[in-house]
Amino acid sequence: MSTGSEPLAGFAVGVTAARRHEELATLLERRGARVVLAPAIRLVPLDDDAELLAATRACAAGPLDHVVVTTGIGFRTWLETADGHGLRDALVDRLAGTEIVARGPKARGAVRSAGLREAWSPESEGCAEVTRHLLGRDIAGARIAVQLYGERQPELTGALRAAGAEVIEIPVYRWSRAEDPTPLRRLVGQAVTGTVDAITFTSAPAVEATLAVAAADGLEDALLEAMRGHLVAACVGPVTARTLTGRGVPTVQPERARLGALVRALVTGLPVRRSRRLSVRGWSLELRGHAVVLDGQLRPIAPAPMAIRRARSAAAA
Template sequence: MTAAVTTPPASAAVVPPLAGFTVGITAARRAGELATMLERRGAVVQQGPALRIVPVADDTELADATRALVARPPDVTVATTGHGFRGWVEAADGWGIGEDLLAALGAGKLLARGPKARGAIRASGLVDAWSPESESSAEVLDHLLEMGVDGLRIAVQLHGEPLPDVVDALRMAGAEVVEVPVYRWLPPADLGPLDRLVDATLGGGIDVLTFTSAPAAASLLARCAQRGMRELLLEALRGPVLALCVGPVTAAPLEDVGVPTLQPQRSRLGAMVRQLEAELPARARRLPVAGRVLELRGHAVLVDGELRTVPPAGMALLRALARRPGRVVPRADLLGALPGGSGDEHAVETAMARLRGALGRSELVQTVVKRGYRLALDPEPVSGKCV
């Protein structure tokens, strides 16, 4: 006989879609904006910038490239990022050649890698000729090669790191390429927040890691390699931790090492958050227990739709019980699941008492004398309530 299910009162507060989950942010630029969007949807956010953006307005390499293009305007200019293109024009203004640069670029054809680059081009008073749907540098390259570049002078605005595949292919096809390094990605000046984010990820405290640029993903992997944690991080990202990327370009360094990623159809922060909002709750584990529905989230549990925050030790026990729902889990196994490596089984009893208190209903977890504990799993799922 199926246990009766208590229906939450109609006045129960609506739980935000990301409540109970912890999201890590690796971005440097627009990290605050992303954090705000996530927190509004209930997520707990931990920030650990994986890089920093260093403008190169005073860099002689950028100045030399800009003056060379003013002297000999390019036939084609590729703008890869809106932020970078604006920074380039602002730097040229600072040198007193801003109008000359715009005139030189406007004399040729401008290609934008994506909408942000296109917006920056138009904001400067210029007009773009083409932009790929994928916002991919590879599609820009294919377009140029199909167009034919032999004998053309092409300016490529870099977006924080070299683009050897694009530049080499254009040169092999006969183009003269001028690389424009508008800004550079460097490791963060303070590695502490990034290291703490990695430690939390490996310790099971992070449910999602977000990435908004390919250099951030590459920098995170490089830092983990320096600390001897690269394989551990990859294991986490291939398992319980979701890697959320703003688009395919950002995802490439992760997918190249076998990490599955979640991406929105449109490469925008808002679209990325909405994708997570739809995806993450659907991944939560739901179980019919003692006539109620338990939904296990990252650091919290929904009991019949009511959010209950659970201490880390209690959450570790609950996950161990949920892996064998309805079956008795010995105290020794539960002790091994507790964080901190305690060897005293009394720690299990203490954590279990706190878990029951956090859940608000002691009958959800049953004590089996001299054996261990079990979730009071209902004989069969309650229709329409569990997945």
């Protein structure tokens, strides 16, 4: 029997990530959590890289003033595709002479691994801050390449064009809903009924897909209400959390957008919302998610009895 010393022992945590979900699940399990895997989205390569190839040739053919790198995987995919067509060296040479804006730490890492260096990176990792940075410069007539991530970014590219810039959009991949929504539908149901204590999100499209699946089952309002109460929504950063924040949902976020930091933030934030310490007839009792820790020993409890225990402890508080 577990001693319950692991900080997430007794808690169930949903993982909606498409990429690196195994790594995130392992980090959570090492801290004692029971993980529910429910990918919300998947990363889909472009059916035809003709548009990407044309954009790459446009970048290599003439001077570039600014390049916006939004994701690490997207930038690496761009260089790999260029390499496959014999354009990598020309592209890297062109990028070396431009002002590179890297949206976050993963984008910075990919830029540096290519032997390049970013000129600026926003603290928020958000495209809004990138837009403000570029609009604060004289970009009328400038050529700006924007690496897209999963979908078009009209707020960014439209603002740059309105300021007089020539924008070259670099499409490298797209997001799509998970092929089988059953695990995600099951997770939403568990979240609403309280048998899952937290859900982790590592991208904004995963949040949107989860809410869409909930809406299709008539559970969107119930899911949002759960997130405002017993269910912890853990987001890797403010961009991921934006939709939930706009719907009045409090989120747990790390200071840095890293999986390890996300797990550490959850270790700190989850027990605050989903544990309660009691003293019963001289026994030390802690209610945790789907288990109790009785004098240091973790004892799993079925959902119905646990709900009764929580209701009684809340009434006594």
